[in-house]
Amino acid sequence: MSFLQLHALCKNYGATRAVSDLNLTVEQGEFVSLLGPSGCGKTTTLQMIAGIEAVSSGRIVLDGQDITHTKTSSRGLGIVFQTYALFPHMTVAENVGFGLEMRHCPKAEREQRVAEALALVRLDQHGQRYPRQLSGGQRQRVALARALVIRPPVLLLDEPLSNLDAKLREEMQFELRRIQRQVGTTTVMVTHDQSEALSVSDRVVVMEAGRITQVDHPEAVYEHPGNRFIATFVGKANLIPAQVVAGEHGPEISLGPLQLAVPGLRQAPGTGVLVGLRPEKLHLCAPGQGRLSGRVLERFFLGSQWLYRLNSPLGELLLLAPNDGGDTLAVGAEAGIDWPLHVTRVLDTTGAAAALTATEALA
Numbered sequence: 001m002s003f004l005q006l007h008a009l010c011k012n013y014g015a016t017r018a019v020s021d022l023n024l025t026v027e028q029g030e031f032v033s034l035l036g037p038s039g040c041g042k043t044t045t046l047q048m049i050a051g052i053e054a055v056s057s058g059r060i061v062l063d064g065q066d067i068t069h070t071k072t073s074s075r076g077l078g079i080v081f082q083t084y085a086l087f088p089h090m091t092v093a094e095n096v097g098f099g100l101e102m103r104h105c106p107k108a109e110r111e112q113r114v115a116e117a118l119a120l121v122r123l124d125q126h127g128q129r130y131p132r133q134l135s136g137g138q139r140q141r142v143a144l145a146r147a148l149v150i151r152p153p154v155l156l157l158d159e160p161l162s163n164l165d166a167k168l169r170e171e172m173q174f175e176l177r178r179i180q181r182q183v184g185t186t187t188v189m190v191t192h193d194q195s196e197a198l199s200v201s202d203r204v205v206v207m208e209a210g211r212i213t214q215v216d217h218p219e220a221v222y223e224h225p226g227n228r229f230i231a232t233f234v235g236k237a238n239l240i241p242a243q244v245v246a247g248e249h250g251p252e253i254s255l256g257p258l259q260l261a262v263p264g265l266r267q268a269p270g271t272g273v274l275v276g277l278r279p280e281k282l283h284l285c286a287p288g289q290g291r292l293s294g295r296v297l298e299r300f301f302l303g304s305q306w307l308y309r310l311n312s313p314l315g316e317l318l319l320l321a322p323n324d325g326g327d328t329l330a331v332g333a334e335a336g337i338d339w340p341l342h343v344t345r346v347l348d349t350t351g352a353a354a355a356l357t358a359t360e361a362l363a
Contacts, residue, residue: 036207078147290336
């Protein structure tokens with residue numbers, strides 16, 4: 001039996017349904033991220049697990065016990081909020097030990113566990129400082145230590161890194177995963193940051209409009225998106241309308257001037273589809289070579305990569321080229337565009353409008 005189970009979970013605010021029939025299981029020790037845009041229901045789901053928001057219908061089961069209507073204080077879960085919610089008048093050690101004090105933990109044990117928690121987050125030399133004397137990353141680690149010191153069955157993280165600058169945020173992603181692996185606490189995190197979810201999670205739960213659209217390992221969500229929304233929300237993607245046609249050895253894709261025998265194609269001839277190509281899977285070659293010809297419309301320097309916007313027979317395409325110190329293409333330059341056939345993804349058009357242009361995919 002899974003450690004944490006959400007059964008047909010729903011949340012209504014009047015006539016508005018924020019979360020609809022959500023089913024999810026989380027194994028003990030697993031790190032799962034709820035990923036989606038603002039308003040998709042991910043934070044509401046986390047708050048229902050925490051007991052902060054009442055469940056409209058459905059059940060929450062933790063380690064075999066139904067906690068759907070259990071008070072927040074009785075669930076024993078560790079929660080790290082987006083704002084950290086540290087007490088400014090308390091020292092770091094007092095903040096971390098507050099939950100233990102409320103549980104009437106003996107002073108000697110409390111001091112030992114606080115010391116262990118601070119060592120875990122590498123703040124054992126900062127116990128007597130106050131939150132105002134710490135950096136953003138240090139305050140985030142204090143909040144994490146406070147949540148872990150009570151030894152919760154589940155750790156809930158609500159956009160825990162969103163207040164950090166870009167460099168520190170990236171560093172803390174790996175620090176967060178290190179701590180979670182060391183402690184082994186079952187963890188559910190809410191984030192709208194795709195790279196954050198992909199880098200730290202065992203599984204990613206992609207949400208849209210109050211529903212789960214895909215649950216899988218990070219690499220599977222990225223490499224095999226289930227629909228157009230996932231393809232464009234989790235990373236960048238070129239999406240091109242295409243048609244399935246009868247080929248010599250089975251169904252093939254008719255894509256502008258190309259006809260491609262895409263491996264694993266299941267749609268029947270006559271079906272309209274979207275072909276997805278990740279920008280980093282495309283590569284430049286000499287003019288006249290490759291599958292397509294292209295002309296550079298714009299280019300953007302990203303440090304480790306160059307992002308090109310190219311005009312092609314398939315319309316505008318985004319292409320990511322590594323910054324390897326070689327020559328780059330100027331605006332207006334001609335080039336060939338190629339890609340390995342096996343990286344071509346075919347998506348059903350059900351519920352999808354026309355393909356995004358390259359400019360829209362940049363947004």
